[in-house]
Structure formats: structure tokens, C-alpha cells
Amino acid sequence: MPKTILVVDDSVTMVMSLKTSLQIAGFTVETAHDGQQALDKLKGGVKPDLIITDINMPRMGGIDFIRHARALPGMRFTPILALTTESQQAKRDEAKKLGATGWLLKPVSGTDLVKVIKQVLPGA
Numbered sequence: 001m002p003k004t005i006l007v008v009d010d011s012v013t014m015v016m017s018l019k020t021s022l023q024i025a026g027f028t029v030e031t032a033h034d035g036q037q038a039l040d041k042l043k044g045g046v047k048p049d050l051i052i053t054d055i056n057m058p059r060m061g062g063i064d065f066i067r068h069a070r071a072l073p074g075m076r077f078t079p080i081l082a083l084t085t086e087s088q089q090a091k092r093d094e095a096k097k098l099g100a101t102g103w104l105l106k107p108v109s110g111t112d113l114v115k116v117i118k119q120v121l122p123g124a
Contacts, residue, residue: 003124004028005117006048008038008065009083010057014106018052018083021110027117027124034058035065042072050121052113055084055091063094070099079120083108 005027007018012033019029030046032038034057042048051069055062062082069075079101082092092103101120104113118124 002026002028003049003121004030004047006030006032006038006041006046006051008032008035008051008053008057008062010034010054014054017110018113021113022117024110025114025117035060035062035068038065039068039072042069042075047074048078049124050117051078051080052083053080055082055086055095063091063098066095066098066100081116081120083113 005022007015007029009015010033015031019031022029030041030048032041036059053062053065066080080099081102081104082095082100083104083106085106087105102116104116
């Protein structure tokens with residue numbers, strides 16, 4: 001059964017690019033355009049095996065999204081990868097403290113992304 005990945009990014013281009021790479025690699029992909037929409041999807045019953053989130057987004061950014069997602073039932077151990085142009089160590093530390101599993105800098109190739117996913121998602 002294919003693993004489901006939730007991609008959260010306010011850039012339509014980025015979402016399409018990630019979705020394509022992940023589908024080619026055999027994953028099922030759900031998308032959201034900001035943290036609030038992603039949170040609504042999680043509360044509405046979407047159960048991803050892994051989440052990839054941007055950090056800088058309107059309405060609710062990635063840091064707040066990670067904080068809220070980790071508080072939801074069943075989301076404590078779901079791997080969350082932050083995918084961002086943000087290279088500041090303070091942001092990384094904050095994301096890690098709130099429960100981010102890993103941090104990837106944009107742009108990331110589909111191949112590299114899938115490699116990282118296989119490292120953090122057992123059975124992927």
C-alpha cells in the first residue's frame with residue numbers, strides 16, 4: 001500500500017513539482033497551501049505517513065503548523081520535514097524543538113527528497 005505524504009507550501013509551482021516527484025516515486029500525495037489548510041485536513045481525517053512543510057507561508061507558517069500538528073492525536077510520531085529557503089540556525093532549532101524530523105533547503109531535487117524520505121519513513 002503506498003505511503004501518503006502531505007505537502008504544505010504556498011507556492012503552487014513548488015507543490016506541483018513536489019507532487020510530481022513524489023507520485024513518480026510511488027507515493028500518494030495530499031496538498032495544502034498553508035499551515036491552516038493543512039491542519040484542517042489533518043483534523044478532517046487525512047492521515048499522512050509523512051508531512052513536508054514550507055516554513056514561510058501566509059495565514060499559518062510552518063513553525064506554527066508543526067506545533068499544532070504535533071498536538072493532534074496520532075500525529076506525535078509522524079515524520080515532518082521542513083522544506084524551505086530559510087537557512088537560519090535559529091529557525092532550524094525552533095522547528096526541531098517543536099518536532100520537525102528534518103530540514104531541507106530549497107531547491108531540492110526529487111531524487112534527494114526521496115532519499116531523505118526513505119531515511120525517515122520506515123517502509124517507504
